[in-house]
Amino acid sequence: MDYRKAEFIKSAADPSGFIRDGLPQVAFAGRSNVGKSSVINSIVRRKNFARVGSSPGKTAHINYFLIDQKFYLVDLPGYGYAEVSKAERDRWGRLMESYFASGLVTLGVQIVDVRHKPTADDITMMNWFKASQVDAIVVANKLDKCKKSELPGNIARIRETLDLSEDTPIVYYSAATHSEREALLLALDGALSLE
Numbered sequence: 001m002d003y004r005k006a007e008f009i010k011s012a013a014d015p016s017g018f019i020r021d022g023l024p025q026v027a028f029a030g031r032s033n034v035g036k037s038s039v040i041n042s043i044v045r046r047k048n049f050a051r052v053g054s055s056p057g058k059t060a061h062i063n064y065f066l067i068d069q070k071f072y073l074v075d076l077p078g079y080g081y082a083e084v085s086k087a088e089r090d091r092w093g094r095l096m097e098s099y100f101a102s103g104l105v106t107l108g109v110q111i112v113d114v115r116h117k118p119t120a121d122d123i124t125m126m127n128w129f130k131a132s133q134v135d136a137i138v139v140a141n142k143l144d145k146c147k148k149s150e151l152p153g154n155i156a157r158i159r160e161t162l163d164l165s166e167d168t169p170i171v172y173y174s175a176a177t178h179s180e181r182e183a184l185l186l187a188l189d190g191a192l193s194l195e
């Protein structure tokens with residue numbers, strides 16, 4: 001799989017925009033500012049592919065990127081913005097509900113900050129994957145900001161807080177240095193070929 005062969009296909013703001021062509025869909029989820037755009041840019045090795053630091057008002061849609069003609073990398077709208085109205089939060093919930101109910105999700109990639117305990121919103125997001133019986137990979141980003149000595153404890157805390165099953169891998173990562181990029185691509189390749 002050549003992850004650098006990536007192209008933006010479309011945004012969907014509601015189910016009428018969902019892509020339903022049978023190709024696998026790998027859904028990337030994460031709290032705002034966790035580095036979701038940066039991780040996607042790092043995977044495809046482009047600087048401004050997914051938008052870094054997008055504003056809350058523009059987030060309630062799903063972005064589809066086609067990778068190597070083989071699968072869609074689906075950028076789910078970020079969550080956990082401090083200044084989001086209830087109406088917007090409800091819209092986010094409805095969009096997630098319809099996307100997960102569509103049965104289109106092949107694999108989940110849940111991005112968290114390796115330094116912090118996952119938030120209530122992270123748990124809610126993880127529960128969307130679990131409830132839809134979608135396998136997930138957890139990416140613990142911002143590895144470059146984490147002391148080596150704290151890594152094992154932090155990873156254990158992430159596993160415990162998100163209540164991950166034994167077969168859900170946690171891949172640590174740094175979108176800033178691209179460290180562990182090969183490990184993440186291997187995990188993605190592995191999870192996709194199981195389908």
Ligand code: GDP
Nearest residue numbers: 032033034035036037038052053142174175176
């Ligand atoms: P998003 O809101 O989840 O899409 O997050 P962004 O990709 O916009 O990143 C939020 C901020 O975190 C930006 O300032 C990034 O440069 C920074 N960032 C993202 N990933 C990393 C990382 O692995 N290490 C460090 N040090 N900073 C990162």
